[in-house]
Amino acid sequence: MNSHDPFTLALSLILSGDPGLFGIIHLSLQVSLSAVFVASLIGLPLGAAIALFRFPGRGLVITLLNALMGLPPVVAGLLVYLSLSRAGPLGQFGLLFTPTAMVIAQTLLVLPIIAALTRQAIEDLWEEYREQLQSMGSGRVRAIPTLLWDARITLTTAVLAGFGRASAEVGAVLIVGGNIEGVTRVMTTAIALETSKGDLALALALGLVLLTLVAAVNATAYLLGQMSRSRMQ
Amino acid sequence: MSVATPQCLFLAKSAVLSALVLTAAGPLAAGTPFIILASTTSTEQSGLFQHIVPQFTARTGIEVRVVAVGTGQAFAIGRRGDADALLVHHRAGEEQFVAEGYGSERRDVMYNDFVLIGPRADPAGVTQADSIQDALVRIAESSSAFASRGDDSGTHRKERELWSTARIEPSGRWYRQLGSGMGPTLNTAAAMDAYVLADRGTWLSFRNRQELVIVFEGDEALLNAYGSIPVNPERFDWVKADLARKWHDWLVAPEGQTAIAEYRINGEPLFFPFRD
Structure with a gap:
């Protein structure tokens, strides 16, 4: 490939159907979507619970959650590396330098974003619907799924923000994945490698x-949102 | 609120997504035996592994998963028992690694050399130097920009040794510690017209040269030797000692040595086997 125009090169890369490239794309999506999925599973109810319940140290928890949105990927990677390393506490599972390790590291990065944004969205909604929900006899726990469902449009944005962070970061997956060709090489680490060369x-x-990939995922989310909105009417 | 139907739809979507995610994880469980090899960016970025590993895998059925980092970090990975074997380039460090019991043994595998890279204009007059020490003295005396890896890699360790044999303690604004791999350091050196010590393999495969050329080469002190070390199973009982031993033996056997010798870029060999 002698073309030095990145646009032409990008196009010919996709059109060439290079199995190596498709493997990397597949792994990137697999790792980042898995991380976002796990982080949503934990982060949405967690954020909603923090929004609805009053407990000592709540302000501290919220501040911490907001601060963790800025957790440097390298630090997250290092923490996961030290935990999964053979000499670390979870060493016996042999997860270091596997895609699973990358999912764990990215989950750590995405979780605060989803939980913090959910907390804010649900808290605003709760102020609005509090009396209505309480008059219907809904307790706070029972209100969580209803509120999450009502805030789904905002929460989709929160989840997409999490996906953006996961798909864009290189520091964490490089440390815990090792950028092994065909095993743990993803788009961002491949980009870093080609830059090195x-x-x-x-x-x-x-x-x-x-x-393009990230745009496609976002477009899909947007279309699904539009579809469910039109179904509601 | 009649939300039952859309909520079910949402659940169905989540289920489909999770199924997708979980099936995607399938191929990882495949039972091909493999070892983790901690090696250097210089060998990885030169393309050597893409040439020799498939031959080894075809012969033995063992996959080699290369984690390419600086030599210092490769030792660190080995010291935690996170790799099964090492292929690195810092003899003193390698001998220490074995002496401390982290590695079972060390063997010479291949060598090439380091080259001094600099701007074509050569402001320090390094091309007239008669030794690498002389070249470094010229750079220091003219305070010409020098880009150092600064990352405890094999190349960085070599560079520090060369400064010390030239009796220079490099410091000042002209000496720039970048803390990056070989490629990024070359990229930066190209951007600021700096001198830089590089291994020949990375230099030959490096694309973004701009005004950089080889300004000094050929001194015996610039020899760059790579050693293979299997991680010691007596220290870490989980390392795949048998598989790592096969790799270690293959590298120095005629077949591995030939594979290394046959790897070329534009007809130029990048690494020379020790068994020549």
Whole structure:
């Protein structure tokens, strides 16, 4: 491939159907979507619970959650590396340098974003519907699924923000995955590697492919949102 | 609120998504035996592994998963028992690694050399130097920009040794510690017209050279030797000692040595086997 125009290169990369590239794309989506899925499973109810319940140290928990949205990926990667390392507390599972380790690290990065944004959205909604829900005899626990469902449009954005963080980060997956070709190499680590090799055109082309992928995931989410909205009417 | 139907739809969507995610995890469970090899960015980025590993895998059925980091970090990974074997380039460090009981043994596998890279204009006049020490003295005396890896890699360790044999303690604004891998350091050196010590393999496969050329090469002190070390199973009982031993033996056997010698870029060999 002699083309030095990244756009042409990106296009020819996709059209060439290179199995290596498709493996990397597949793994990127698999890791990031898994992380977002697990983080949503925990983060949505967690955020809602923090929004609805009053407990000592609540302000501290909210501050901490908001601060963790800025957790540097390298630090998250290092924490997961030290835990999963053979010499670490979870070493016996042999998860280091596997995609599972990458999912764990990205979950750690995405969870605060989803939980913090959910907390805010649900708290606002609760102020609005509190009397109505309480007059219907709903307790706070029973109100959680209803509120989550009502805030789903806002929460979709929260989940997509989490997906954006997961698909864009390189620091964590590089440390815990090791960027092993065919095993743990994802789009961002491949881009970093090509940059290291000084093949800037190829690196940029891969960047364009990644951007297209992220745009496609966001477009799908948008269309699903539109569909469910029109179904409601 | 008649939300039952859309909520079911939402649940169905989640179920489909989770099924997708879980099936995607399938291929990982495949039972191919593999080892984790902690090695250097120089060997990975030169493309050597893509040439020799498939031959080893075809022969033995063992997959080699290469984690390419700096030599210092490769030792750190080995010291935690997170790799089964190492292929690195810092002889003193390798001998220490074995002496401390982390590695079972060390063997010479291959070598090439380091080259001094610099801007074509050569402001320090390094091309006239008669030794690498002389070249470094010229750079220091003219305070020409020098990009150092600064990351405790094999190349960085070599560079520090060369400064010390030239009796120079590099410091000042001209000496820039980048704390990056070989490729990023070359990218930065290209952008600021700096001198930089590089291994020949990475240099040959490096694409973004701009004004950079080889300004000094050929001194015996620039030899760059790579050693293989299987991680010691007596220290870490989980390492795949048998598989790592096969890899270690194959590298120095005629078949592995030939595979290494046959790897070329533009007809130029990148690594020379020790068994020549």
